[in-house]
Amino acid sequence: MQEPMVFAGTEGETQVSLRDYIRVLYRGRWVILLSFLAVVGATAYFTFRATPIYEATATIMIDTERSPNVGLDFLAPLGMGTRETIINNQVEVLKSRTLAQAVLEELRRQGYDRTFYLFSDGKGRWSLRAKEVENPGDEVLIKRLQDRIKISPRRQTDFIDIKVQAPDPKEAMILANTIAEVYHRWSLEHSREEVRKVKEFLEEQLRKKEKDLVASELALKQYQEEHGVAELSAETEQLVEQLAGFEALYNEAKTKLGEARTRLRYLRSQYADQLRSLDEDMLHVTSPLLEELRDKLAELEATYARLISQNYRDDHPILANLRGQIGHIKEKMRQEIRALVQKGLSVSDPMGYSQALLERIYGLMVEVEADSSRARALGEVVRQYEERLKQVPEKSLQLARLKRAFEVNEKIYIMMKERLEETKITEAGRIGNVFLVDPAREPLYPVKPKKKLNLLLAAIIGLGMGLGVAFLMEYLDTSIHTVEEIEKQGFSVLAWVPRIQVAGRGGEYFMMSERLTSHLEPRSPVSESYRTLRTNLQYARASQALRSLVITSPSPKEGKSTTVANLAIVMAQAGMQVLLVDSDLRRPVLHHLFGQDKEPGLTEVVLGRASPEEVLRSTEVEGLTLLPCGTIPPNPAELLGSEGMHELVRQMGRRYDFVLLDAPPIIVVTDALLLSKEVDGTLLVVRAGQTDRNALLRARSLLDQVGVQAVGVVLNDIDVTGGYGKYYYPYYYYYYYY
Numbered sequence: 001m002q003e004p005m006v007f008a009g010t011e012g013e014t015q016v017s018l019r020d021y022i023r024v025l026y027r028g029r030w031v032i033l034l035s036f037l038a039v040v041g042a043t044a045y046f047t048f049r050a051t052p053i054y055e056a057t058a059t060i061m062i063d064t065e066r067s068p069n070v071g072l073d074f075l076a077p078l079g080m081g082t083r084e085t086i087i088n089n090q091v092e093v094l095k096s097r098t099l100a101q102a103v104l105e106e107l108r109r110q111g112y113d114r115t116f117y118l119f120s121d122g123k124g125r126w127s128l129r130a131k132e133v134e135n136p137g138d139e140v141l142i143k144r145l146q147d148r149i150k151i152s153p154r155r156q157t158d159f160i161d162i163k164v165q166a167p168d169p170k171e172a173m174i175l176a177n178t179i180a181e182v183y184h185r186w187s188l189e190h191s192r193e194e195v196r197k198v199k200e201f202l203e204e205q206l207r208k209k210e211k212d213l214v215a216s217e218l219a220l221k222q223y224q225e226e227h228g229v230a231e232l233s234a235e236t237e238q239l240v241e242q243l244a245g246f247e248a249l250y251n252e253a254k255t256k257l258g259e260a261r262t263r264l265r266y267l268r269s270q271y272a273d274q275l276r277s278l279d280e281d282m283l284h285v286t287s288p289l290l291e292e293l294r295d296k297l298a299e300l301e302a303t304y305a306r307l308i309s310q311n312y313r314d315d316h317p318i319l320a321n322l323r324g325q326i327g328h329i330k331e332k333m334r335q336e337i338r339a340l341v342q343k344g345l346s347v348s349d350p351m352g353y354s355q356a357l358l359e360r361i362y363g364l365m366v367e368v369e370a371d372s373s374r375a376r377a378l379g380e381v382v383r384q385y386e387e388r389l390k391q392v393p394e395k396s397l398q399l400a401r402l403k404r405a406f407e408v409n410e411k412i413y414i415m416m417k418e419r420l421e422e423t424k425i426t427e428a429g430r431i432g433n434v435f436l437v438d439p440a441r442e443p444l445y446p447v448k449p450k451k452k453l454n455l456l457l458a459a460i461i462g463l464g465m466g467l468g469v470a471f472l473m474e475y476l477d478t479s480i481h482t483v484e485e486i487e488k489q490g491f492s493v494l495a496w497v498p499r500i501q502v503a504g505r506g507g508e509y510f511m512m513s514e515r516l517t518s519h520l521e522p523r524s525p526v527s528e529s530y531r532t533l534r535t536n537l538q539y540a541r542a543s544q545a546l547r548s549l550v551i552t553s554p555s556p557k558e559g560k561s562t563t564v565a566n567l568a569i570v571m572a573q574a575g576m577q578v579l580l581v582d583s584d585l586r587r588p589v590l591h592h593l594f595g596q597d598k599e600p601g602l603t604e605v606v607l608g609r610a611s612p613e614e615v616l617r618s619t620e621v622e623g624l625t626l627l628p629c630g631t632i633p634p635n636p637a638e639l640l641g642s643e644g645m646h647e648l649v650r651q652m653g654r655r656y657d658f659v660l661l662d663a664p665p666i667i668v669v670t671d672a673l674l675l676s677k678e679v680d681g682t683l684l685v686v687r688a689g690q691t692d693r694n695a696l697l698r699a700r701s702l703l704d705q706v707g708v709q710a711v712g713v714v715l716n717d718i719d720v721t722g723g724y725g726k727y728y729y730p731y732y733y734y735y736y737y738y
Contacts, residue, residue, distance in 0.1 A: 023481070028470025035466030036459065043458035052446035056172035058162045058180040059438040062090050087153050090160060090434075094151045094183060100142045102182050103175075112174065117167050118144060149179065159437065169442045176440035187434040195426050201262045202420040205255065209416055213409040219402050248411035249308065250378035255416060257371035264364040293333045298373040300326050305377030326370065333366050480691050486713050489696060494540065494683070494712035495533035497563065498526050498720040515562045516593060518569040519621055525720070530566045533714060534574065540681065540711045548649065548659040548679035549711070550583075552672035554695040556665050558687040559716040561589045564662045572623035576657040579616075581627040583661045583675060585636035588629035590662055594619050601630025606644040612651070625656070636664075641674040649678045666699045673706050681711035688718045 025032070093099060113119045118141065150163040162179050166172035304322045312319055480486060483493045500517055517526040537546055551564040561584070568580040582590040583602060591598045596617045604610040605627075617626045633639050652659050661679065663672035676682045682703060686696055696713075703710055 020482075020484075024470060024474045025467075027481075028466070028473060031469050031473065032463065032466030035469060036462035039462030039465060040455065040458045043454055047449045047451055047454045050449045051167050053165050053167060053448035054169040054172045054443045054445075055163055055165045055447040056169070056176040056440035056443050057164075057438075058176040058436065058440040060160050060162065060180055060183070061435045061437050062087060062158045062160065063433040063435065087158065087160065091151045091153055094160070094162065094179070095146065095149070097142055097146075099179070099183060099186065100145050100149075101138065102186060103145065103179050104138065104141055106178055106182050107175075110178075112171075116171050116175075118148070118171070118175070145175075148175070162440075164440070165447065169444070173440045173442045180436050180439070184434045184436060191433070195423060197262050197265075198259050199420065199423045201258055202255070202416060202423055205258065206413070206416045206420055209409060209413045213406070213413045216402065216405040216409045219405070223402050246308070246378060246381045248408055248415060250375060250382050251408070251412045252415050253371055253375040253378050255412075255419065257368060257375055259419075260364055260367040260371055264368065287336060290333060290336050293329055293336065294369060297326065297329045297333070297370055298376075300329065301370065301373035302377040302380070305374065305381050308378075308381070330366055330370060478692050478694060479689050480686055480693055480696065480715070481688050483715055485693065486686065486696070486715060489693065489700075491684075491696070491700070491710065492540075492712040494536040494714060495529050496688075496715040496718050497529040497533075497559075499717050500526055500562070516565060516569060518566040518573070522573070527566070527570065530563075530570045533563075533567055534570045536712065537683075544680065546680045546711065547657070548653050548661070548681075550661045550663050550672060550675045550679050550682045551685060552663040552666045552682065553685040553687075554665060554667050554691055554699040556587075556668065558665070558685055558691055560665075560685040561593070561662050563685045563714055563716060564660050565590060565593050568624055568660050569621050571658055571660075572621045576623060577655075578624050579627060579652050579656040579659045580624060581652070581659065581661045582629040583640060583671070584664045585629055585633060585639065585671065586664045586669065588632075588662075590626060591628040594626050596626055596628055598628050599630050601628035602648075603630035603633050603639065605630070605648055606639055606642060608644065612648070627652075637670050637674060640671050645675075646678055666702055667695060673702060673708070676703065676708040677706060682708055684710050684713045685716050686713055687716050690717075 107113060107116065107118075148165050150165075152161040152163060153159070154161065162176050162183075164172050164176040164179065166175060300322060304319065304326070307316075307319060307322070483496055486493050500515055514520065517524055518530050521527060537549070540546060551560050551567070553560040564580065568578045571578045580590060581602060582588045584590075585603065588598060590596075591601075594617075596619075600610045600615045602615070605612055605615055612627075615627060615630065617628065619626055639645065649659065649661075659679070661675055663675050666672040666684075672682070684696070684699060700710065
């Protein structure tokens with residue numbers, strides 16, 4: 001698979017192969033390895049030194065069928081009691097500051113503020129925490145506790161998971177269970193609060209009636225003893241009983257009215273913040289229909305009380321019909337109130353929360369009005385019977401009044417006790433809608449740090465970073481590495497030469513002499529590379545055979561002198577008479593390679609101070625003659641471009657089979673360009689991993705300017721252990737050593 005890649009220093013886009021990617025990875029292998037080790041090592045260090053974090057989970061269930069919402073069961077008629085809404089409400093309650101404060105108080109009550117990480121700076125272990133620690137402020141602790149809690153409702157269920165993280169498994173377990181228990185207790189208390197207010201009201205009224213009953217009983221007994229009167233007449237007795245019965249009904253109505261008012265006060269106080277946010281007019285809604293219904297309700301209650309006073313029994317059809325009408329009127333009032341509230345809150349209350357709250361308040365207000373109407377009607381009946389009682393003789397009147405007071409107090413006391421017991425049963429029946437399904441258990445393994453995941457991510461990030469740096473280095477690297485890169489520049493590669501391994505013994509000059517691999521190790525792959533170069537030069541030009549050649553390079557230190565020396569050796573080994581001229585009058589090195597004196601040499605011959613025969617040196621290689629550079633002149637370019645140099649090259653060309661000239665770098669100085677005009681061809685030497693592509697293009701541009709075309713390029717110093725050279729080195733090695 002191939003994909004485009006833009007190389008710096010080239011025009012357009014070139015296609016790269018999988019081999020090029022492998023070469024980039026191989027070249028950047030140490031960067032990739034170091035990046036991988038650094039990231040993985042740092043991650044492992046911090047991961048294994050990090051404090052382990054344990055997570056405990058307690059599971060609770062919200063019974064949405066039993067109670068649509070904690071303390072908000074009036075939302076159900078409006079659709080606010082859907083399971084999703086209820087669960088979301090409970091999630092927010094579990095996250096609330098109020099609950100967190102209650103949990104902290106419970107933990108302090110149980111003495112955990114001396115042993116938990118939550119109440120300290122988090123240092124140490126469970127077994128080392130039983131000591132006094134500085135207690136931070138509640139706000140800090142609340143924030144710290146909230147950060148450790150994660151509330152997760154389960155989809156499509158009524159279950160909620162309370163997850164708590166802590167540095168100690170036991171602390172995590174206790175925190176999770178404490179949150180669940182405090183929440184359950186808080187939910188239970190909240191659901192019973194309204195009933196509790198009613199119970200307190202009844203208890204208070206019952207205590208008062210108990211005192212009244214005792215006082216009325218003592219007064220009746222004392223009067224009977226003082227006046228010797230024990231019984232009333234049958235007619236008076238019946239009147240007293242009827243009056244006591246109606247007065248008991250009257251007080252029962254007043255008691256219900258008090259209960260309704262107590263519930264209403266509780267609702268107003270409990271949701272005072274929500275009510276303050278509403279328009280004042282919404283708290284006093286009314287309409288002609290509503291006023292009409294109120295009047296009708298009062299009329300029906302009065303009729304109901306009058307019929308009772310006429311000794312109609314509760315199961316009488318007329319009373320049953322009246323009760324049905326009263327219930328119907330109440331329902332119509334509720335519907336009218338709901339319509340008025342919806343109309344006023346349709347825009348400002350899209351979720352219906354305030355609407356439901358107002359409906360509950362107005363519903364209680366309807367009950368208050370109904371109970372008030374009944375109490376007024378019964379009060380009127382009681383007043384009528386009191387007027388009839390006044391017609392009793394004076395002596396019996398006082399006894400009748402005392403007896404009536406006693407019977408009324410007795411009936412009211414019994415009624416209130418029954419109501420109180422009913423309220424207690426109702427309170428006990430409010431068991432809440434929160435159930436602890438699974439208490440948290442002490443976790444066995446930490447959830448943080450996730451060692452395997454951290455190391456895996458570190459390995460991926462480390463490799464990714466290393467690969468990124470490797471490819472970035474490749475993108476920024478404009479040096480030449482492969483034969484293909486040179487060919488893409490439009491050059492012909494005549495040979496590539498593996499890196500010469502120098503032992504480095506005996507000083508600099510001995511090291512330089514070791515570079516004559518073609519003479520020292522003629523069977524080596526390096527020597528074969530130079531023989532390949534020799535063969536390719538013979539066929540470089542079909543129209544004209546090459547007999548003289550300038551070897552140069554775009555920049556210094558690219559191996560041109562080593563290349564020309566080894567090329568001269570392999571040509572001489574082929575039976576040619578070869579002249580090797582050290583024409584690098586800037587930094588000559590050929591005399592070092594062959595162990596010859598530098599002077600006299602080329603400079604003396606060109607200047608006419610010596611004849612060629614006086615300066616030519618024979619070498620250890622048969623057929624190879626060396627012309628050293630001679631004295632370094634102050635003006636090398638003028639010397640090499642002189643007529644004397646032209647004549648020398650022409651004379652040596654007739655005398656030898658092949659003349660090789662070692663010239664300075666072509667970009668640095670003009671010497672190579674001057675010599676290129678005197679010979680048959682110019683050979684460029686580039687060093688793998690060092691020569692810049694732009695430098696090679698610049699060298700060709702300079703040659704084009706003087707009308708010279710390079711016969712080819714030699715890619716020198718290739719690392720045969722990797723990259724391009726590793727694909728070919730095994731073949732050379734096998735062929736020449738086996």
